[in-house]
Amino acid sequence: EADIYQTPRYLVIGTGKKITLECSQTMGHDKMYWYQQDPGMELHLIHYSYGVNSTEKGDLSSESTVSRIRTEHFPLTLESARPSHTSQYLCASSYRGSSYNEQFFGPGTRLTVL
Amino acid sequence: AQTVTQSQPEMSVQEAETVTLSCTYDTSENNYYLFWYKQPPSRQMILVIRQEAYKQQNATENRFSVNFQKAAKSFSLKISDSQLGDTAMYFCAFMKASKLTFGTGTRLQVTL
Numbered sequence: 001e002a003d004i005y006q007t008p009r010y011l012v013i014g015t016g017k018k019i020t021l022e023c024s025q026t027m028g029h030d031k032m033y034w035y036q037q038d039p040g041m042e043l044h045l046i047h048y049s050y051g052v053n054s055t056e057k058g059d060l061s062s063e064s065t066v067s068r069i070r071t072e073h074f075p076l077t078l079e080s081a082r083p084s085h086t087s088q089y090l091c092a093s094s095y096r097g098s099s100y101n102e103q104f105f106g107p108g109t110r111l112t113v114l
Numbered sequence: 115a116q117t118v119t120q121s122q123p124e125m126s127v128q129e130a131e132t133v134t135l136s137c138t139y140d141t142s143e144n145n146y147y148l149f150w151y152k153q154p155p156s157r158q159m160i161l162v163i164r165q166e167a168y169k170q171q172n173a174t175e176n177r178f179s180v181n182f183q184k185a186a187k188s189f190s191l192k193i194s195d196s197q198l199g200d201t202a203m204y205f206c207a208f209m210k211a212s213k214l215t216f217g218t219g220t221r222l223q224v225t226l
Contacts, residue, residue: 105159
């Protein structure tokens with residue numbers, strides 16, 4: 001399996017709380033991504049970064065925000081969680097020098113907002 | 115915008131048999147990549163196989179092979195000699211400019 005980590009793996013939290021989902025990779029990849037996946041459904045890109053201090057919004061609108069201060073770290077923050085944020089969040093990374101741009105995925109964080 | 119369609123929400127195959135998962139996509143691009151990813155229950159998403167659009171030769175990886183028909187915008191996955199460990203969700207994905215667009219997935223169950 002790829003060297004990309006996500007914490008926590010599971011999180012149950014009340015409405016209105018601020019949460020940060022952590023994602024780290026040890027492969028030196030310059031590109032990182034966040035996807036949202038509802039159970040049994042496809043993945044939707046919500047944020048991506050092509051390097052330090054670079055972040056962009058993805059195809060699916062999200063109330064979350066991201067930061068990329070270090071190459072290996074790409075946390076996602078929800079300032080005020082709501083039940084509509086309940087989903088699985090997957091982090092991925094890829095290397096610009098790869099001809100395939102293959103993305104390696106983390107194990108995901110399953111978020112439940114009560 | 116690209117779209118990816120997987121028309122088989124669920125499939126079942128017996129161990130040691132062969133199964134084919136369908137995928138079609140829509141794009142106006144000429145150069146792109148196509149992928150099949152596997153997501154086992156409660157486990158990490160992993161790459162199964164990839165195909166460059168400019169290559170006519172179909173990609174193969176051990177028991178996994180694709181039938182890539184660029185003109186028809188079709189990219190099916192064939193799994194030969196199915197094993198219990200192949201049980202998973204399989205996602206077809208289109209890549210352009212490092213961004214992936216996924217299909218809705220096919221849940222494959224391998225039975226004894």
